[in-house]
Amino acid sequence: MASSRGWWAGLRARAGLGDPGPRAAARQAAALLAFSGLAALLGLLAGSPRPGPLIAIAGTDLGLAALIWMLPWSRWPPLAPVTATPFALAVLGFSTWAFGGVAAGTGPLYVLFFAWLGLHFPRWVIWALSPFAVVSYVLPLLLTNQPPDVVGSVVGLIPVAVGVALMINARVGALRAALEQLSGVERWRRGLTSAVAHDVRSPLSTIQLVLEMIRDGDLPPEKRDSFIESALRQSARLGRLASGLLDLDRVESRGTLRLELTPICLRKACQDAVGFLNVGPVAIEVPPELTVTADPQRLEQIVVNLVGNAAKYGVAPVEITAGPATGGMIWLAVRDHGAGVAPADQDRLFARYGTSGDLPGSVGLGLWLVRELARAHGGDTCYEDADPGARFTVTLPSAA
Incomplete structure (x- = not known):
């Protein structure tokens, strides 16, 4: 049994019947014909x-x-195989006419035809081709002078075929969404492993170096405090990384993320967050009088993620600006001077496994977490083209 399944799977793979895309759709149509x-x-x-x-x-x-089997469908758009449907409907109509209006043999083929549509194409294609299917079914019956009850059978057959197509289409859509989610999870897992390994290696190396120098007595007294301070900063960095990973689950589960809200000087918070990043110069143009009501650790995560993304995927200089917004809010914007985000990717920017997950060294969670943390504070996050560059703006409640 296992060998027969493997043989059939191999045959389908070689024939191109199981792969998504126009090639599989066209070859399945060829198989039906x-x-x-x-x-x-x-x-x-x-x-x-x-x-x-x-x-x-x-x-x-x-x-x-x-x-249809031999045409190079893989080079053409996904909807290209729909062009074969007029010929298929014409053959079905001719078959009904040739046998004197006996539609019993072609009825199941109409159902198979619509099932094929539901398997490969959007719903609007199913609805758009329904009138053509009605014509190809009814016209041969009229030409062969069939009685009204036979012609009226179209009222039962075509709606049933369309219903089958719509049910298949809904199920296929759900399966494709599930597969996309699984693909995103796998991409996230690989990216998370790589990113965590990268982020952990540097702090651990610093801490290990300082400890070895203390153990071996090679640490100069005049540099002792600075080296120990460096090790403490790196250990704090590891703590923030672990806390950030825990926040992913807390944010997703809703209600388990606890915020310790306090008035914070926004300019100093940005300066402290940028100090933890190993990036180039960052221009912080935030008025010193602006204060927000926020959780210090979560605000630091927001700034670190936005500035880190701008430095990694954008072009210097990176700028941080802020100002008052309506409704007792304050906006905080991080901008780079790169190419910005392609329009096709903007809708997925804040998805959990969004565009950034396709970039080296990213897990596709940073922008999602930024938006979720901003919303937990009562604010939000948005993107806009900076011309040139990308600008991400976060709104937070004002402490005033």
Whole structure:
């Protein structure tokens, strides 16, 4: 059984039937047409009284199937295989007409056709092609003078086919969303492992160096305090990293994140946060009189994440500005002078596994955490093009 499953999976992979995209959609359409052509050939072998139409139907189906199979669909847009649907509907209509208006054989093929649409294309494609399917089904019945009850069978068949397509489309959409989520989680896991290893290595190296110098007696007395202070800063950095990782779970679970709100001088908070970063010069243009009501540690996380992103993915200089906003709020903006964020990626900026997760050394959580922490304070975060560069603006409640 396992070997047969492996053989079938290998066959599907080589045929390109299981991969997403226009190539798989087109080849599945070709398979449906080939199935219809083979059914016509079986009817011919069974001694049908109308061999001529059967031969025409089989030849048309198999010819279209071969043509659709060989075309380079992978080079074309995802909706390109929809262009094959008029030919498929025309063949179904011709089949119904050729057999004197007997639609019993083509009805299941209409359902299969709509199931294929639901599997590969958006809902609007299903609705857009429904009228064409009605015409291809009803017109042969009218041309062969079928009674009204036979023509009226379209009221049952096409809605059922559309309903099947919509159910399949909804299920496929849910599965694709789940797969995208799993892909994001895996990307996040790899990025988190890399980022944590990178962020932990440097502080540990500093602490280990200081401890070894103290142990070996190689630490000059005049530099003792500065070296120990450096080790303490690095150990505090490790503590903030661990706290930040815990915050991810606390923020997501909602309600377990506790804020210790206090009035904070925004300028000094920005200066202290930038001091923990090993980046180039950062221009802090924040009026000294601005104070916010915030949790000191969470505010530091916000500034560190925004300035770190600007320094890593943008172009110097990095600027921090702030000012009063409406509703008793204060805005804080971090700007770089790089290329900014592409319009296609802006909608995913603050997603949990967003655009930044595709960049080296990032786990795609920094901007998500910034927004969640800002909202926990009663504010928010937004992005805008700085022309040139990117500007991320956070709003926080004013202490005034």
